[in-house]
Amino acid sequence: GENVEQHPSTLSVQEGDSAVIKCTYSDSASNYFPWYKQELGKRPQLIIDIRSNVGEKKDQRIAVTLNKTAKHFSLHITETQPEDSAVYFCAASISVRGGNTGKLIFGQGTTLQVKP
Amino acid sequence: DGGITQSPKYLFRKEGQNVTLSCEQNLNHDAMYWYRQDPGQGLRLIYYSQIVNDFQKGDIAEGYSVSREKKESFPLTVTSAQKNPTAFYLCASSIPGARHLNTEAFFGQGTRLTVV
Numbered sequence: 001g002e003n004v005e006q007h008p009s010t011l012s013v014q015e016g017d018s019a020v021i022k023c024t025y026s027d028s029a030s031n032y033f034p035w036y037k038q039e040l041g042k043r044p045q046l047i048i049d050i051r052s053n054v055g056e057k058k059d060q061r062i063a064v065t066l067n068k069t070a071k072h073f074s075l076h077i078t079e080t081q082p083e084d085s086a087v088y089f090c091a092a093s094i095s096v097r098g099g100n101t102g103k104l105i106f107g108q109g110t111t112l113q114v115k116p
Numbered sequence: 117d118g119g120i121t122q123s124p125k126y127l128f129r130k131e132g133q134n135v136t137l138s139c140e141q142n143l144n145h146d147a148m149y150w151y152r153q154d155p156g157q158g159l160r161l162i163y164y165s166q167i168v169n170d171f172q173k174g175d176i177a178e179g180y181s182v183s184r185e186k187k188e189s190f191p192l193t194v195t196s197a198q199k200n201p202t203a204f205y206l207c208a209s210s211i212p213g214a215r216h217l218n219t220e221a222f223f224g225q226g227t228r229l230t231v232v
Contacts, residue, residue, distance in 0.1 A: 001175070006158070009156065032219055034219075034220060034221075042225070043206065043223040043224060043225050043226060044159070044206070044223050045223070046220050046221070049220065089158060089159060091159075093219055103161070103164055103172075103174075104149065104161070104208075104210070104219070104221055105161060105175075106151070106158045106159040106160075106161075107158055108156065108157055108158035109156075109158045109159075
């Protein structure tokens with residue numbers, strides 16, 4: 001089955017610096033890769049996602065890159081702010097129109113601390 | 117916070133007792149999931165269901181059981197066979213790949229189970 005590895009487990013940066021979190025996946029059939037942010041005591045919420053037919057996607061200060069050959073994808077946060085401090089999870093899933101998978105496997109999480 | 121609701125928020129159980137965690141959604145989603153969250157281990161999939169009256173084991177199903185008699189509801193029972201049940205449990209729902217390629221998962225606010 002699918003396995004997702006996420007690194008680093010903790011990351012501390014100064015406000016304004018960039019942060020990068022990396023994930024690798026094992027199942028080459030995976031084609032949907034979301035990233036979730038979980039603030040302390042709250043539920044995980046989707047911040048960005050990417051499908052296997054694109055290599056990069058940006059949304060303001062957040063970007064995700066995907067390398068299908070190497071089976072890894074990364075989250076990039078630029079100009080970090082203290083409110084970016086949270087736990088970030090990557091995930092991988094197989095999404096097939098007409099199919100019936102949708103099983104979402106998560107990485108172990110990265111605790112990001114942005115120091116003011 | 118509408119959409120997907122878990123109850124109760126906190127739950128205490130004596131050793132040897134079964135306990136059922138509730139998860140209800142009004143998003144008309146077909147797929148529902150149960151995850152267990154432990155520090156440093158991310159979100160681990162317990163069970164998932166992609167359609168009413170059908171469910172599949174995830175990576176850590178031992179000691180748990182589920183039912184999916186209604187589209188809106190996916191209760192999780194933690195049985196006495198679960199050796200280390202103290203954890204934070206998250207329920208999620210999504211539209212599976214059969215109808216939409218976007219399989220964003222929406223999470224409930226979680227139930228923290230403590231065995232006393």
